[in-house]
Amino acid sequence: MQMKEYKPLIVAFCCNWCSYAGADLAGNNRLNYPADVKIIRVPCSCRVNPMFILRAFQRGADGVILCGCHPGDCHYTSGNYYTRRRMAMLFSMLDYLGIERERTRVEWVSAAEGAKFAATMNDFVAQVTALGENKRLEDLRCKR
């Protein structure tokens, strides 16, 4: 029997003003990044509640990446500063509970950084693929 190639499911929360536009730019420039990345547009990276990240894992994500404007460039002035603290605390807690720290990441991608967006996604997908399936934060009832 041939083993099916493992394809991770990656959820990327992208802020409307910078990272989502950055993803657009990556598309316009025909830069490659894996189709395993599912982008969810949020008004600001600060909109992402820790529960969103956990829910993503529950519903089958193998990795969650959160992209926002560079600190200082937030459309709403200070949203991403809050995100930064919030996610630092959440990631530290997930690590404390023994969940692989490589499954989560925060990256600042501006609207002009299409190339950075593609490179980040390539790198993150490779990192999660190396880890394999998410076993520690999965909900068997939501198994595909």
Add this chain to the structure above:
Amino acid sequence: MQKITRDQLITKAVELLSNGTVSAVLGWQKGEFDYDITPAVFTTEEEIKNNFVYNDFCGANFSKYLVAKTKKLEGKILVFLKPCDTYSFNQLLTEHRFDREKVYAVAIGCEGMADVVKLKNKVDGIISIDYKDDAMYVDTLYDGTVKVDYADVLAERCINCKSKKCVAYDELMGEDGEVIDSARFDEVARLEAMTPDERFAFWQNELSRCIRCNACRDACPACTCEKCVFDNPNSGVENKAPANSFEEQMFHIIRAYHVAGRCTDCGECSRVCPQNIPLHLLNRKFIKDINECYGEYQAGAEVGSRAPLVDYTEGDLEPGEVFERGDNNA
């Protein structure tokens, strides 16, 4: 053994009630047994004299009760606060959860409270407890009277007491203490030093006992939302035992997260947990992280301080960098 006695508290309560300073008293009364003390509101002198108790099992933190009690009440309510409760009291004031004018707070010095679970592990069939100066003498069904040292049944949160200083009160009974440089983060550091696999196994073992009774949430003085995410019928986790490990983890991560930066580390969550899950270790992890990343912060130490998670500086560390602090294991 508490230095402040039941009689002193009763005298104080009766005095304030009879001279009209307060119209109700929030205190402790005996539950089914000597060691399960229930919070109660007293409105008459007679009730107080008959039912009011105060002993080493009066660990309940009354700060949260003020949120509901002051709403309906005419006049003031008298509340007795132990040093750790005064921090929660301040934190609730910071969040404008109750009207300070409606509360008459009496801070009482505390010698550390006893843990019922520790006592039950030592003696079986407790009938009654006599609190003597040197130790408690427990009358039991099977072994006659057993002498138990206070130190042997001291609650975990009191062994690692963070402060004997009362930070908020109208009146102080007993002696005010000092902030203590306790070893309360040692256990968190021990867990951090484990490998991720060991940590995962540790928490699986602890959290899998959770029956989702929500006692930790209900008792927590920082959890005062009137509508809770965990009561939302659409959440899929409303008032039911966790179906699998994900729900356990999610509930406990989110519960601890919601009070991160506001948790005063009073230890109520672990005290009320019927399954003895060391929930304070989750809260302390957040406190430790916040102290290390954003500067020392003690929630409730002063009224009006800004919680770290609703604040920021331009030079905060990046989320990826939290793992690079110190020697943090790989």
